[in-house]
Amino acid sequence: MDIAEVAKASGLPASTLRFYEEKGLIQSTGRNGLRRLFSANVIERLALISLGRSAGFSLDEIGEMFTPEGLDINRALLLAKADELDRTIEELAAMRDGLRHAAVCKAPNHFECPKFLRLLRIAGKNRFRQPNKLKENKLKRGVQKT
Amino acid sequence: MDIAEVAKASGLPASTLRFYEEKGLIQSTGRNGLRRLFSANVIERLALISLGRSAGFSLDEIGEMFTPEGLDINRALLLAKADELDRTIEELAAMRDGLRHAAVCKAPNHFECPKFLRLLRIAGKNRFRQPNKLKENKLKRGVQKT
DNA sequence: CCTTGACTTAAAGTCGACTTTAGCTTGTAT
DNA sequence: ATACAAGCTAAAGTCGACTTTAAGTCAAGG
Structure with a gap:
């Protein structure tokens, strides 16, 4: 299959597929002229990669899970x-509870x-971050080049 | 108090304090020569900011919660x-369960x-991301300029 | 008075995961 | 035969939250 088919089947843009190939996460089976050719099992592999990303693995970590033969789950x-x-x-649950409390708490100064x-104590322990532009990207991606 | 005192009391590096001031999240009360002076209540404000970050708010969102008079919780x-x-x-809980299952599942092909x-279906729904270098940064920060 | 170390600024760099751009090349349809 | 949509590459850009760097200022101690 060519890159457009893979893109459609996986839901990922062609640019991402090229990027993943460059990173060694997927491979193309050959070329037709300049054009990459992929075998159908790249779709499963991409599903695995998306899964890993959703579970919080970095691309590098995901890469380490694959062996030449296929996936070798660590x-x-x-x-x-x-x-x-x-x-x-x-931690998120504690935060959520804290937020709900803060929304109804009527103490003039929260520090009392x-x-x-x-909540403040919990927060101090750790810092994690979440992106906030993901849906926008998804939307744009869907609309791109209509 | 000067910036070093605020840094020590809040646990944030001076560069971050300057950055927050530039962003309008905190204010300095004046200068002694070039040097910023802060009033003690900036510490509480910084605690609030850290809290917000931990809860997943962006700096911009946090900024919107403060009014000239102080914090105005939305x-x-x-x-x-x-x-x-x-x-x-x-979603994270589903992922966690899926990971634990995958670790023990002996199906030769996970797609069976x-x-x-x-798990794959759940993952498809959403993408979120987490950083993986936070502790390192924290450590480096502690060691910096010994 | 002079050194020095803490502070200042503006600008550039970092990190991860991609996306975008610019300028080519080419398979395919007419 | 020729146009052109779709692919290609390398390199640069993006996003958020900071950090780092380079070069300069200056209050305080000796």
């Missing part, structure tokens, strides 16, 4: 990520509110 | 973030495993 790494997710989930102070 | 925004966190937590396929 079980220890999976379990470590799962544990990491557990910790993240706990014990719940708020607890 | 309750609707807080609740919306809390709901967003709920959704994120659900229904649990795995369900």
